[in-house]
Amino acid sequence: MNPPNTTCEVDLPLVPVDLIVPLEQVGKLNPVVLYHQDGSVYQVDWYRVYTCNQELTDWVIENFPIEVELVEYVVSDQAIIMHTDLGRNCAYNYLIDTGGTDIVTEFYSSDKTQMLDSIEYQPNKWYGLNVGIPHRVNGTQIRPRFLISVTPKSGVTYKF
Numbered sequence: 693m694n695p696p697n698t699t700c701e702v703d704l705p706l707v708p709v710d711l712i713v714p715l716e717q718v719g720k721l722n723p724v725v726l727y728h729q730d731g732s733v734y735q736v737d738w739y740r741v742y743t744c745n746q747e748l749t750d751w752v753i754e755n756f757p758i759e760v761e762l763v764e765y766v767v768s769d770q771a772i773i774m775h776t777d778l779g780r781n782c783a784y785n786y787l788i789d790t791g792g793t794d795i796v797t798e799f800y801s802s803d804k805t806q807m808l809d810s811i812e813y814q815p816n817k818w819y820g821l822n823v824g825i826p827h828r829v830n831g832t833q834i835r836p837r838f839l840i841s842v843t844p845k846s847g848v849t850y851k852f
């Protein structure tokens with residue numbers, strides 16, 4: 693039961709559109725405080741994370757075959773430099789808006805010298821991501837990138 697080597701599409705149902713809070717209203721939800729590796733707060737205006745509305749969270753819990761820790765909306769206004777996620781090595785993402793037509797997510801070897809995979813995520817599909825290795829979002833965004841990100845309970849991953 694390991695995370696994917698890099699990323700792959702997973703067979704989970706489409707999120708009912710009426711459960712998704714529109715981007716214009718997401719700012720009213722509870723923001724998630726982000727941290728740097730050294731424990732200091734990471735706050736930038738171009739990358740924002742919010743706790744999903746209860747209706748969507750309940751739907752995810754019901755429809756995922758694994759125990760879920762967090763269900764969050766992520767809004768980013770620009771590409772994201774290479775990083776490794778803190779506090780999780782696996783994520784399940786569902787793009788509501790890709791932010792543009794040529795936006796790719798790239799996964800790298802742990803020494804960051806070799807690109808292992810490059811994928812253009814399609815909206816309205818679930819993907820599993822190995823976020824425990826270096827990865828980045830690359831491309832020219834023309835509008836905010838908006839997605840749902842599910843964090844499994846630690847140690848639990850979906851069987852791909």
Ligand SMILES: [Fe+2]
Nearest residue numbers: 776777823827
């Ligand atoms: Fe990440």
